[in-house]
Amino acid sequence: MKLKKVLVPFMAGALALGLAACGGEEKAETEEKPKEETKQEATNEQGATKEQEASAKEMEEKLAKQQVDKDKIVAVVNKEELTGEEYNAALTSIQGQMQQMGQDPSTKESTKQVKAQALDILVNQTLILQKAKEAKITASTSEIDEEYSAFEEQFGGEKEMKKALEAQNMDVKTLKEQVAESIIFEKYLEKVAPTEKITDKEIKEYYDQVAAQSKTAGQEMPPLEEVSEEIQGIIKQEQQQKLLATHVEELKADAKIELKI
Structure with a gap:
């Protein structure tokens, strides 16, 4: 839901902090080199940094x-109007995902693709929430507070959480509203896309496939028992996504959808 869109920039920020920490380690290594060599490297790095900053700013302007x-x-979905604010949130999320995968979301072709995906996401989510409302599915205050507390802990406390929200032009009320939508979505998903029990055989087959790919890439997978629960969750999610995709298409067939952009 919208919550997931909002959290994408947060994760990108955490990654940036991790990279900054790595940069600190590299700085320590350069201190052992001759002063002239270090000075030249610093000059080169400054030039590279400026180029990167200029490139990032240019990309930011293109995406904006x-x-x-x-x-x-x-x-407009079944008389419910969707605004540019919601669209921009979906747009930003997709742009970020494309960049993380090494793709350029600013090209002419990508711009069309991102627009279509953002609208599709909004329409799909709206249809699902409308049906969830019809089914009288709700999120209790305790469920919302529990989920919100988990995010607070993830960001290192209330103060840091509010800083992260401010950076995204959000407030606590908005986040809790989106937490509620996320909970309602998950409840609806369990209702319309129930999954079958995942067998040990399925988990083992999935593990063997990923392990083979990891070996080809020169990486080693953790033991099966350590990732079995995670794999079970992934398989369940894949099953639900297929079922949900079929369900959404059925909802679209019966809905009145009008795209305005």
Whole structure:
């Protein structure tokens, strides 16, 4: 749901912090080198950093141009209007995912692709939440508070959490609303896309496949018993996604959808 879109930039920020820490280790190594060599390297690094900053700024400007006015109606789903604010959130998430995969979301072809995906995500989520509301599926205060507390802990406390929210132009109320939507979505998913029990054989087959790929890439997988529960979750998610995709197409067939951009 929207919550997942919001968390993508957070994870990117955490990665940036990790890279910064690695940079500190590299700095310690350079202190052992001759001063002239270190000075030259520092000059080269500064030049490279400026180029990277300029390139990042240019990319940021290109991606910002793909956004629309936050109050603009981008789509209407069964008389429910979807705004540019929601669209921009989905857009930013997809752009970030593409960059993480080494793709350029600013090309002419990618711009069309990102727009189509963002609208599709919004329409699908809206249809699901509408049906969940019809089914009177709700999220209790205790469920919301429990989920919110987990995010607070993830970010190192309330203070750091609020800083992260501010960086995304959000507040606690908005986040809790999105937490509620996420809980409702998961409940609805369990209702319309129930999965069969995952067998040990399926888990082992999945593990062997991933282990073979990891070996080819020169990596070693942890023992099966350490990742069995995680693999079970992945297989379950894949099953649900297939079932949900079919369900959403059925919802679309009966819905009135009007795209405005």
